[in-house]
Amino acid sequence: MAKQLFEWDYSSYAGAKKYPNLFSPIQVGNLIVPNRIKYAATEDNLNDEHGFITDADVAYMRSRAEGVVGGLCFMQGVYMDPARKGQGYVGQAACWDDKFVPGLKRIADAIHGEKAIAGFQLMDCGRVGAVEVPSGHGPSTVPQRLRIFKPMFEMTVKEVEEMVQQHVNAAKRGVEAGFDVMEISGIVGYLLSNFVSSYTNRRTDKYGGDLRGRMQAVVEIIQGVKEAVGPDVPVGIRLCCEELLDDVRGNTPEESLETYRIAEQAGADYLSVTAGWQESIVPVISRDVPMGSWLHLAKRAKGALKIPVQMAYRLFIPELPEKAIAAGELDFWEMCRSMIADPYMPKKVLEDRQNEIRHCVACNLCLARLFRDAPMTCYINPLCAHEHDQGFYPQPVADDDKKNIMIVGAGPAGMECAYVAAQRGHEVHVYDKRSELGGTLIEASKAPYGDEELMTCVTYQKTLAEKYGVNLHLGAEVNADLISEEMPDAVVLATGPVYSQLKGVEPGDKRVVNVLDVLGGRAQVGETVVVWGNRKPGIGVALSLAKQGKKVTIVGEDKSAGFDINPSFKWRYAIYLRQNGVNAYNDCTIAEVGDGQIIVKTFDGCKFPVKCDTLVVTEREANEDLKSAVQGEGIEFYVIGDALVPRNLSSAVHDGYRIGLRI
Amino acid sequence: MAFDAEKEIYKTWRSKKAAQDEIGKMYMRWRQVALDLAGEKANPLDVSLKCSEIMGREVGKSWLPRMSFAKGEENWLKGLTMNYVGWWSTLGASIKAQPGEKPFEVFLSWNRCPWPTFCKEYEVPMEEDVLCCDAFLKHILKDVNVFFNVEYDIETLKAIPRGQGQCLRRLFKVEK
Ligand SMILES: Cc1cc2nc3c(=O)[nH]c(=O)nc-3n(C[C@H](O)[C@H](O)[C@H](O)COP(=O)(O)O)c2cc1C
Ligand code: SF4
Numbered sequence: 027m028a029k030q031l032f033e034w035d036y037s038s039y040a041g042a043k044k045y046p047n048l049f050s051p052i053q054v055g056n057l058i059v060p061n062r063i064k065y066a067a068t069e070d071n072l073n074d075e076h077g078f079i080t081d082a083d084v085a086y087m088r089s090r091a092e093g094v095v096g097g098l099c100f101m102q103g104v105y106m107d108p109a110r111k112g113q114g115y116v117g118q119a120a121c122w123d124d125k126f127v128p129g130l131k132r133i134a135d136a137i138h139g140e141k142a143i144a145g146f147q148l149m150d151c152g153r154v155g156a157v158e159v160p161s162g163h164g165p166s167t168v169p170q171r172l173r174i175f176k177p178m179f180e181m182t183v184k185e186v187e188e189m190v191q192q193h194v195n196a197a198k199r200g201v202e203a204g205f206d207v208m209e210i211s212g213i214v215g216y217l218l219s220n221f222v223s224s225y226t227n228r229r230t231d232k233y234g235g236d237l238r239g240r241m242q243a244v245v246e247i248i249q250g251v252k253e254a255v256g257p258d259v260p261v262g263i264r265l266c267c268e269e270l271l272d273d274v275r276g277n278t279p280e281e282s283l284e285t286y287r288i289a290e291q292a293g294a295d296y297l298s299v300t301a302g303w304q305e306s307i308v309p310v311i312s313r314d315v316p317m318g319s320w321l322h323l324a325k326r327a328k329g330a331l332k333i334p335v336q337m338a339y340r341l342f343i344p345e346l347p348e349k350a351i352a353a354g355e356l357d358f359w360e361m362c363r364s365m366i367a368d369p370y371m372p373k374k375v376l377e378d379r380q381n382e383i384r385h386c387v388a389c390n391l392c393l394a395r396l397f398r399d400a401p402m403t404c405y406i407n408p409l410c411a412h413e414h415d416q417g418f419y420p421q422p423v424a425d426d427d428k429k430n431i432m433i434v435g436a437g438p439a440g441m442e443c444a445y446v447a448a449q450r451g452h453e454v455h456v457y458d459k460r461s462e463l464g465g466t467l468i469e470a471s472k473a474p475y476g477d478e479e480l481m482t483c484v485t486y487q488k489t490l491a492e493k494y495g496v497n498l499h500l501g502a503e504v505n506a507d508l509i510s511e512e513m514p515d516a517v518v519l520a521t522g523p524v525y526s527q528l529k530g531v532e533p534g535d536k537r538v539v540n541v542l543d544v545l546g547g548r549a550q551v552g553e554t555v556v557v558w559g560n561r562k563p564g565i566g567v568a569l570s571l572a573k574q575g576k577k578v579t580i581v582g583e584d585k586s587a588g589f590d591i592n593p594s595f596k597w598r599y600a601i602y603l604r605q606n607g608v609n610a611y612n613d614c615t616i617a618e619v620g621d622g623q624i625i626v627k628t629f630d631g632c633k634f635p636v637k638c639d640t641l642v643v644t645e646r647e648a649n650e651d652l653k654s655a656v657q658g659e660g661i662e663f664y665v666i667g668d669a670l671v672p673r674n675l676s677s678a679v680h681d682g683y684r685i686g687l688r689i
Numbered sequence: 690m691a692f693d694a695e696k697e698i699y700k701t702w703r704s705k706k707a708a709q710d711e712i713g714k715m716y717m718r719w720r721q722v723a724l725d726l727a728g729e730k731a732n733p734l735d736v737s738l739k740c741s742e743i744m745g746r747e748v749g750k751s752w753l754p755r756m757s758f759a760k761g762e763e764n765w766l767k768g769l770t771m772n773y774v775g776w777w778s779t780l781g782a783s784i785k786a787q788p789g790e791k792p793f794e795v796f797l798s799w800n801r802c803p804w805p806t807f808c809k810e811y812e813v814p815m816e817e818d819v820l821c822c823d824a825f826l827k828h829i830l831k832d833v834n835v836f837f838n839v840e841y842d843i844e845t846l847k848a849i850p851r852g853q854g855q856c857l858r859r860l861f862k863v864e865k
Contacts, residue, residue, distance in 0.1 A: 167835065168835055168836060169750060169753070169832040169835055169836050171753045171754050171836070172754070224838075225838075228838060272757075272758065272759040273756075273757035273758050273759040274757075274758060274836065274837060275758050275837065275838055307754075307757070618692075625692050630704070631700075632697055632700050632701050632704075633692060633697050634694075634697055634701075635692055635694070
């Protein structure tokens with residue numbers, strides 16, 4: 027008889043009527059899961075250097091558990107070997123000894139406290155492991171392509187057998203800690219995927235050779251774990267449906283599908299479908315990959331398996347999994363980044379509060395931070411990884427401390443600050459000379475390769491501003507007179523950047539245009555274009571113009587193009603620039619602007635001409651406007667976002683949030 | 690516009706030449722450092738061969754991200770060949786690649802190479818140049834072979850430092 031851990035009745039929720047499939051129960055092994063929602067295992071680098079669970083991780087998990095409204099909530103994959111070869115992240119949780127059980131129990135308890143099902147993941151990071159030790163282990167000694175990873179050494183048969191046993195022992199500890207579901211991670215370049223792949227497994231013994239041999243370790247682990255945890259604890263596995271490693275002779279899609287069948291035959295209770303490795307040279311989960319692009323893999327898996335099929339990978343809106351489940355092409359909606367960005371994402375779907383979702387913008391900063399041994403943060407969610415810190419939550423202000431706040435600028439910095447301050451009880455007025463919300467994001471979101479998704483931030487902020495009673499004054503320009511007329515208690519300048527001027531170029535020169543006017547479709551642009559500035563705004567406008575068939579060259583002072591883009595996404599832009607024939611002269615300045623050409627000057631003084639009908643300015647500076655007017659009145663004031671230092675959307679949101687908390 | 694194209698090109702060309710010259714000299718200076726530290730008992734050729742081994746592996750590793758099997762082995766071999774050609778051209782050699790008669794065979798010929806000149810200037814035996822170059826080329830293939838699960842080798846047929854007018858090498862798939 028299948029058991030259900032917690033009672034959930036979604037019938038009164040509008041979201042359940044809208045998405046009936048997402049909120050319908052399903053049996054996994056001998057467990058009834060009340061809905062089709064899963065928070066997928068997510069490393070957060072929040073645990074201590076020995077692998078013990080911290081308060082930060084417990085709080086992080088508790089909020090995600092609340093978010094899944096009764097569904098599956100998985101903690102990060104744990105490493106299981108005392109030698110720490112399997113440890114891929116400095117703050118990864120460990121489970122190689124009983125001493126870790128009490129900490130792990132805190133997580134299981136926190137998840138159960140939200141009436142959600144607690145999932146435990148076993149994850150030896152293999153090829154991308156050994157973060158704290160000089161070398162790692164793998165089925166064979168295949169060198170690393172990326173320098174950030176450690177050299178690998180081939181495991182002996184005895185070591186493989188020990189590794190299998192480590193999985194079994196860790197699973198037992200997971201059950202002892204109170205977890206309800208076990209998951210084996212065999213994805214993205216971690217140890218088990220190394221065994222499965224023809225790219226990294228060159229063994230000729232029982233753990234190598236043909237696909238059956240390469241799957242032998244996985245089969246032994248599934249069987250061993252199942253036996254150890256008993257019939258009441260479902261055991262699932264995450265495996266690649268496509269490794270996307272054709273360039274290094276990885277498994278074919280047919281072979282991958284066969285691994286699914288073998289895992290099912292070995293006793294897996296569900297399969298979580300994944301795509302690509304960290305080493306794949308194909309984009310998989312960044313913003314340039316449209317949402318839902320990988321769902322066909324779930325369909326393929328469903329066609330081959332009887333057990334439930336789960337999948338994440340850019341399913342950022344409920345419509346996609348709802349439709350796929352209805353069509354019989356998927357069973358579970360997994361989420362990782364959409365719940366990093368908003369832990370309550372599925373809860374908001376259930377409660378029909380979709381406009382209140384803070385959407386992930388698929389920038390991969392969270393991943394980039396992990397690879398650089400930093401605790402997780404989110405580009406768009408300032409509270410992420412601070413869930414344990416009460417100082418990061420908007421606290422109500424006492425009646426005496428309530429202020430009348432004037433925020434100048436309705437871009438992401440101003441709006442973030444506005445709703446947070448209003449939520450705390452202040453009277454907030456936002457002014458913007460434009461008639462729309464969004465500031466420079468309106469134009470920035472017109473750049474290609476998925477940037478339209480950036481506008482989700484505006485929808486979210488607008489909804490919350492309305493919810494908390496922010497007063498919007500659009501089409502209203504603020505000047506010194508208005509400030510002294512209104513005499514607010516505090517002023518926040520979120521006016522955006524000012525655009526730099528090139529020496530020797532007269533204002534009004536038709537050859538020189540501003541990036542906002544170009545992306546906004548208001549500027550006349552010639553066929554041969556030079557973009558001044560090699561950060562994200564420059565790259566965005568350059569790609570947009572190149573896609574219109576123009577010949578585009580970027581000139582900028584940073585050593586490489588995209589200095590402000592995190593490395594986990596920057597490589598995509600490097601490829602798109604190349605594909606679109608955009609040359610970038612980095613470490614260079616513009617020495618002169620002439621008719622039909624400009625003169626570029628390299629950092630070491632060489633000069634050369636570049637053809638140019640139109641020069642697009644994207645270089646920005648801090649905005650000093652209104653500062654002296656506010657200072658003159660002696661009003662409490664703050665400068666945030668690009669007005670303070672031109673950076674990116676993330677800095678704008680984080681600045682706004684923090685000042686909103688402090689004011 | 691005050692811009693003298695010839696002057697600017699000359700400046701750039703001159704600094705490229707100077708950089709190539711410095712790279713060779715830097716190698717020779719470090720060779721001397723290594724020999725001094727190794728002491729009198731060490732055989733200079735052994736020290737230089739060790740260096741070739743380390744450099745070869747490093748260079749081979751740096752090529753991995755730029756090579757792909759996605760379009761088959763022939764294209765992959767083209768990629769490998771272009772990496773050899775590009776590396777030497779950057780350092781100031783004049784090098785050409787031609788397919789051999791057998792499948793997966795390429796001949797690389799150097800009509801000009803800066804290294805014998807450096808050897809002369811720093812009084813390094815010419816044979817050391819040949820052997821080190823040989824070791825360097827072979828060690829590039831070490832990680833490349835393992836990474837892509839192939840077996841390629843490279844052999845020296847002629848060498849400028851041996852007075853043969855050109856360096857000629859055969860890059861080939863090892864027959865099993
Ligand atoms: C920061 C981060 C940490 C992750 N950690 C894990 C992990 O511990 N175990 C695992 O199996 N997958 C891990 N993943 C992969 C995710 O679970 C998920 O499969 C992937 O991010 C795609 O889903 P998404 O588009 O919803 O983010 C991680 C992903 C991210 C972004
Ligand atoms: S850091 Fe970027 S990719 Fe990661 S969850 Fe936040 S918005 Fe999404």
